Amino acid sequence: MAKRIEATNVTAYYGSFKAIENINLTVEPKTVTALIGPSGCGKSTFLRSINRMHEVLPGARVDGKLTIDDQDIYHRDVDVTAVRRTIGMVFQRPNPFPTMSIFDNVVAGLRLNGVRKKSVLSEAAEQALRSANLWDEVKDRLGKPGAGLSGGQQQRLCIARTIAVEPQVVLMDEPCSALDPISTLAIEDLMFKLKDRFTIIIVTHNMQQAARVSDRTAFFSIERTGDPGRLIEYDDTQKIFSNPSVKKTEDYITGRFG
Numbered sequence: 001m002a003k004r005i006e007a008t009n010v011t012a013y014y015g016s017f018k019a020i021e022n023i024n025l026t027v028e029p030k031t032v033t034a035l036i037g038p039s040g041c042g043k044s045t046f047l048r049s050i051n052r053m054h055e056v057l058p059g060a061r062v063d064g065k066l067t068i069d070d071q072d073i074y075h076r077d078v079d080v081t082a083v084r085r086t087i088g089m090v091f092q093r094p095n096p097f098p099t100m101s102i103f104d105n106v107v108a109g110l111r112l113n114g115v116r117k118k119s120v121l122s123e124a125a126e127q128a129l130r131s132a133n134l135w136d137e138v139k140d141r142l143g144k145p146g147a148g149l150s151g152g153q154q155q156r157l158c159i160a161r162t163i164a165v166e167p168q169v170v171l172m173d174e175p176c177s178a179l180d181p182i183s184t185l186a187i188e189d190l191m192f193k194l195k196d197r198f199t200i201i202i203v204t205h206n207m208q209q210a211a212r213v214s215d216r217t218a219f220f221s222i223e224r225t226g227d228p229g230r231l232i233e234y235d236d237t238q239k240i241f242s243n244p245s246v247k248k249t250e251d252y253i254t255g256r257f258g
Ligand SMILES: Nc1ncnc2c1ncn2[C@@H]1O[C@H](COP(=O)(O)OP(=O)(O)OP(=O)(O)O)[C@@H](O)[C@H]1O
Pocket: 014, 017, 019, 037, 038, 039, 040, 041, 042, 043, 044, 045, 046, 057, 229
């Protein structure tokens, strides 16, 4: 089941540098939320704090509260591995495991979780590849290396790998920035389809993409270099792009800064 995410006063640091400050927002299940804003305003930092990836860097930490369906994911008793299993992530550059076949890439997470039965793995692989709109293109070459696919196919393979373990939330950090326009549209179609089952948060620099794929948009910004990123406005995507409440949002989406 897709999950609801609630951030309350989320502040994240790299050592003594405060990268984002007091982020408050709620993401409803089965929606796509876009995080937009100028370079360095903390979009990726916020995204990585949602699945506890931020803290893997030495000296990095998060303050505040983040709940996923009312579970406080920063509670000291929480199993961090379980959190990361619930919250899948797709990165900027497609990163299939280069020496693994297409099939082995898709089922890598399931194998890590202890699934061994061939029939279960085959069924899960087919389902994930179908969900990622990739099945027809790869069904006759599942044993071939994942690295042999085109960039767009590789990214859909990475999405298949992510959803094969049935996460409830999928985080995407500029998933189309290394792709051509056709592959980009394929991923956007996919997001539309996947939001039936998952809660999706996407970081994007592409305004048209945010407007096309998301239900809600969060605009982050910084006052000046060295300041922390803050959430300036968060609303329905249609409102943000047609009639934003804050002048700074308007300036950004109309290309006047950033
Ligand atoms: N590993 C790191 N160590 C120290 N500072 C970092 C690190 N990663 C990011 N930062 C800083 O944290 C701030 C927020 O960076 P972040 O990457 O979250 O912004 P962003 O909005 O995603 O930027 P972009 O759109 O350019 O990807 C920036 O000032 C950045 O320089």
